Amino acid sequence: MAGFDDELVGLLPRLRRFARALARDAADADDLCQAAVEKALGARDQWQPGTRMDSWMYRIMRNTWIDRTRARSRAAQTFVHEDAGLAIGDAGDRAIEARVELGRVERAMAQLPDEQREAVALVLVEGMAYKEAAELLDLPMGTLTSRLVRGRQALLAVLGEAA
């Protein structure tokens, strides 16, 4: 099935970009990308040839990301000792400090709530139409657009409209 491999390899730059927009830092994005690709390889017989692999792959990556985020917050609730707390806090001061090397736009993205971040990532970073993004996230259009507008308002507020 060389076609599957070639098409998946061809998608890698876009998957990398999507992972960067979702994850909170570069290392996390690399892990996410690898996990999503491994999942896709394991599920390759579920992919319907002739359908769009990009949508299929975005969905896998988004689900992988959700699973990882949930697992992390469970871990945070179970072991609340100091080290774990440092790495997990949601946009706490320390987490922000650790991200100073990121660009200001990336930092602003990392502060968005997950549900807004995925909407912004799909529409503004990946360039999807609202309808396409809503389908991928299994959301009604109205929910997608309200998450998107809230995410954008937050980004504009952080970045300053004139920037």
Add this chain to the structure above:
Amino acid sequence: MTPDDEMLMAFADGELDALTAKRVERAIAENPELAARVEAHRRLRSELAAAFPLVAGPDPLEAVIRSAPAPLVRRRPPIWRQPWLQAAAMAACLAIGVMVGTGWQSGPIATDRSGALVASGTLARALDNQLASEAGETRIVVSFRNSQGSYCRVFAGTATDGIACRADGQWRLVRTGAGSAATRSDYRQAGSADMAMLEAAQGMMAGDRLDAAQEASARRDGWEPERR
């Protein structure tokens, strides 16, 4: 009608139906605050595109993919029969149609003595004077220096998008595509055009994009690289 922010955002993204878009357009024409808001939404989109560029090149995951065991052999239609590729080809034809239709010699594009395409008129003025943060009929998406040290700028206009690099006191157009700024009806095509330009720019860039201060100083020096 005073459109809310959600409607202005959808307008900026070209996601409104024609009738609603017309109403929003009228509201914007009467209220500069609304126009500024639409512009802010558009600018945020280009900022995000610039912050999360597509990076081509060898990827360590390629080896993971190619070495994975293939469990099933299935026949697929050849790649040129894939629906998405046909759509892409159609979009490319449309883009060419728009460019030819606008005419090369009139308006923003001219040819120099050697026959190379250069910016003229309003486009040249925008490239000379406009900073990436400023609004205008033509939007400057990002400025950078190429491997020869010349200044280059990615722009998005109504008729043409492209990349212009400074050469012999002019802005030589090294890449052009159908315009995406201002009135756009199909957002997705426009967005991917922006992306394609940014990807191309990424490939030409030596170092980082110029920040606001570097850009202002380059403008002061007339876009000529400093002599050493």
